[in-house]
Amino acid sequence: MRNSAKVAMVAALEREVSPLVKRWNKVEREHDGRRFKFFESGQVVVVCGGIGAEAARRATEAVFALYQPKLMLSVGFAGALDRTLKVGDIFAPSRVVDARDGSRTEMATGRGVLVSAAAVVGVEQKAKLAESYGAQAVDMEAAAVARGAQARGVGFMAVKAISDESDFHMPAMDRFIDEKGQFKTGRFVIFSVLRPWIWPQVVQLGRNGARASRALCAALDRYIQEPEKSEVSGPELHPITKVVN
Numbered sequence: 686m687r688n689s690a691k692v693a694m695v696a697a698l699e700r701e702v703s704p705l706v707k708r709w710n711k712v713e714r715e716h717d718g719r720r721f722k723f724f725e726s727g728q729v730v731v732v733c734g735g736i737g738a739e740a741a742r743r744a745t746e747a748v749f750a751l752y753q754p755k756l757m758l759s760v761g762f763a764g765a766l767d768r769t770l771k772v773g774d775i776f777a778p779s780r781v782v783d784a785r786d787g788s789r790t791e792m793a794t795g796r797g798v799l800v801s802a803a804a805v806v807g808v809e810q811k812a813k814l815a816e817s818y819g820a821q822a823v824d825m826e827a828a829a830v831a832r833g834a835q836a837r838g839v840g841f842m843a844v845k846a847i848s849d850e851s852d853f854h855m856p857a858m859d860r861f862i863d864e865k866g867q868f869k870t871g872r873f874v875i876f877s878v879l880r881p882w883i884w885p886q887v888v889q890l891g892r893n894g895a896r897a898s899r900a901l902c903a904a905l906d907r908y909i910q911e912p913e914k915s916e917v918s919g920p921e922l923h924p925i926t927k928v929v930n
Contacts, residue, residue, distance in 0.1 A: 691728035693754035694905070695744050695830045699733045700894065701761040701846075705902035706731050716747035723748070729909055730754070734826075735867055738785070738801065741826035745833035756840040759830035760905060762897050763799060763822040763845035764806065764853075766815035772893045773900040774847045776822045781843055783828035784814065790831040792842065797821040799843055801828035805858040811851055822847065844908075846901035848893050856883050856890065 696702045699722070706724035709731070713720050721744060724731040730752050734744020745757065763776055770776065779795035782788070784802045798820040806814065806823055814823055827843040834841035849855060856877070877887050 688725070688730075688752050690725070690730040690748075690752040690754045692730075692756045692758065692909075693748045693752055694729070694731045694758040694760045695741055695748065695826065696731060696733045696761045697736045697740070697826055698761070701898055702731055702733065702902060702905075704899055705905055714747075714751055716750055717743070719743065719747070721747045723751075726909075731760075735865055737825050738783075738803065738829040740865065741829040742833060745830050749833065749837055749839075754839060756842065757830055757834040758841070759824075759827040759843045759845075760901065761824065761826065761845060762848035762894065762901075763824040764811060764849045764855075765821070765847045765851045766800075766811050766823055767797075767821040768851045770821060770847050770850065772847055772850060773896045775900060775904045776845045776847060778822070778843055778845075781827045781831050782818045782820065783832075784818070785828075788828070788832075790828065790835065790841065795842070799824060799827055799845065801825055805855060807855050808852060815851075844901070844904065846897035846904070848897035849890070853889070853893075854886060856886050 694702070709724040709726040712723050712725065714723060721732055721734065730748060732744045732748045734740045741759070748754065776797065776799065777795045778797045778799040779792050780798045781790040782798060782800045784800050798818055799822050800814050800818045800820040802814065802823050802825055811823060814820055822845060824845060831841045831843070877883060
């Protein structure tokens with residue numbers, strides 16, 4: 686049996702959206718031999734597909750096949766490339782750039798540029814991305830969701846909360862992301878415990894994530910309740926304009 690949804694939101698990890706979906710209906714459904722966790726509320730569905738472009742691509746395909754949404758949103762955390770962006774700020778770009786091939790998605794609304802990188806980036810890489818693409822923020826998933834939405838002729842938006850500022854030194858994270866895009870928290874905890882010099886960064890990262898999650902979910906909840914009045918604009922007015930390779 687196929688459900689339907691007006692709006693589908695693709696996040697990487699459940700912790701990014703947990704304040705929003707904690708009272709929603711949670712279901713597990715299968716697509717293409719994989720099981721996905723969906724959170725349903727009215728005409729909105731959220732899927733947490735994992736970290737990275739491939740995980741986001743799979744989640745986008747699954748949510749479209751199972752729910753047939755009219756609008757796809759890439760939601761979650763982003764790192765600031767612009768020093769004026771602070772933890773908890775909401776960033777809804779007008780352009781998403783895929784750093785892997787330089788392709789870009791232009792939206793009818795929003796402001797600024799979000800670049801999707803292939804890996805977790807540090808301070809030096811952030812500076813290079815800002816210079817190369819004129820971008821204000823970086824994530825890992827939005828370009829893949831945008832490409833999937835464009836292929837199916839549905840609208841797309843990206844709504845991100847800043848979780849690390851431009852000068853934040855990120856601990857080594859990539860080694861703890863598995864092939865399914867899931868973050869291995871237990872392994873990271875063991876790694877951190879044995880390296881006390883990174884404890885301040887780890888503590889700050891946790892605080893930043895909690896703050897970003899609250900801000901993101903508050904913005905998304907306002908949008909769901911009153912899309913025409915929200916700063917995160919309504920679905921019918923904001924389709925993909927074009928994807929340029």
